[in-house]
Amino acid sequence: MAKFFNNSVHRRQFIQGLGLATGAALTGSMIGVSRSARAEEFEISMQLGWLISNGQLGEVAADKLGYYKDAGLSLKIVAGGPNVDGVASVASGRSNVGQLSSSPSLMLARSAGIPIKCIAAGYQQHPFTYFSLKKDPVNEPKDMIGKTIATQGTARILLRALLAKHGIAEGDVKVIVMGGDMGPLMTGQVHAVTGWQSNINALKILGDQRVDMRLWDAGIQLYANPYYVTDETLDQHSDKLAAFVSATARGWDWVRQNPDAAVDALVERYPNLDAESERQAVGLILNYVFNDETKAGGWGTMKRENWEAQIKTYADLGQFKNEVPSVDDVMTTSILEATAADRPKAG
Known part of the structure; x- marks a missing residue:
């Protein structure tokens, strides 16, 4: 399951692959959040880095229970895959929220000149x-x-x-x-x-x-399923992102309390998934989503020190082809801080 971003990516390849649309996005001329067909709702188009899986249990639950609608949002989950460049989709404005399989992909993209930044960590430890x-x-x-x-x-x-x-x-x-x-x-x-x-x-x-x-226990501690957005979306639509994070956090908390019903909802929406296997996996998934870190900092929390260690590891191995990104380049806690009262503290 090749879920890691190819470290040979660089900005020119992104622009060549997407043409003028990406060029516009990289210069900050494209708006990140679109108004949905439903009046007064904003569509969050969430581009995945891989195929739809149990990693989306919380989003599916939040959507089914009306949490996004209550927040004035609608949600579209866009599957990734081996032939889908999710980062390019978000950078171009086709989607306004992305989720990568692994945090190093975001660091490498940022170093390549792609203006994206993590706003929350889906899994507190990498599986x-x-x-x-x-x-x-x-x-x-x-x-x-x-x-x-x-x-x-x-x-x-x-x-x-x-x-x-x-x-x-x-x-x-x-x-x-x-x-x-x-x-x-x-x-x-x-x-x-x-x-x-x-x-x-x-x-x-x-x-x-x-x-x-x-890998985590052996000392290489990465985040999995990090949520990310462009700098422009963060700057212009932080209120929508806060609403999205709050609703998603509520969804994951409901999954924590109702794992069997959550699996039913997931398989109902995506019948290609196997219900028996998902029931076996849901407890393990929840242990990655909720732990002592979330008990203290709430769902989606992340630490600057962890990102600093990741950047240093990749820099020491010469993985950044361009400038080594700073912590502030690759992550922000602004959305987490804005939603601190809404995100469940459970572990």
Whole structure:
């Protein structure tokens, strides 16, 4: 499941891919929030970085329960995928809110000159995990030495970061690029594979022999499902963004209290999703959405220190082709501060 942004992106490629529309967006001449067909409602068009999944449980619930309507908004969720450039869609103004799978994608885009900024963190910790088997487990980074690790091409940088943090030479670990298939682990071709811990269907094949080493626990601490907007949208429509965040927070709180009903609502809206698998996953998802951080700071909270550490990690590995972005370039707490009283504090 290649959910990480290609780190070779740069501003010129974005402009070439989108033509004059993106050029206008990058110069600040396009409006970010559009009025929906329904009178007096503003449409929030939320562009995903990947396919629609259980990561949208809260938005689906909020929409079904009328929370967006109550806030004077309407919601359209736009699926991403392997051939969809979600960041370009938001930068061009086709969508006014975006959600990336992983926070480094936002940092890289900002460094490439794309004027986007994170306003809230969907998952407090990233589910990216190294999976191995009990017969030859990878419990900690040093266990990778002398072994073969299969990972997605866009996630190789995460392995490099992990090895660097633990003082392990890259040559001591053999890396094979793969997709989301767990088969090579089961057949003994590799010692560990990577994926999201929340991808229940893909992990079923590993059964009770599965061993997990989360990237977060190994010291590379990224946010997942960060919400982002352009600088222009933030500047001109902060009230609409605050209304969106408040309603979304209410939706996720309802999911926390009604997980089975939330899965029913998700599968009703997106029948291609498997209800049984989603019921197995919902508890795990909620543990990523709500934890001690949200108990203190409310749903969607995020810390400057975490972003600073991420930027430093990527800078040290030479991943920024242009100027290294500052924390204020890539995130703002202004919307979180404006909605502090509305966002549930639960963990």
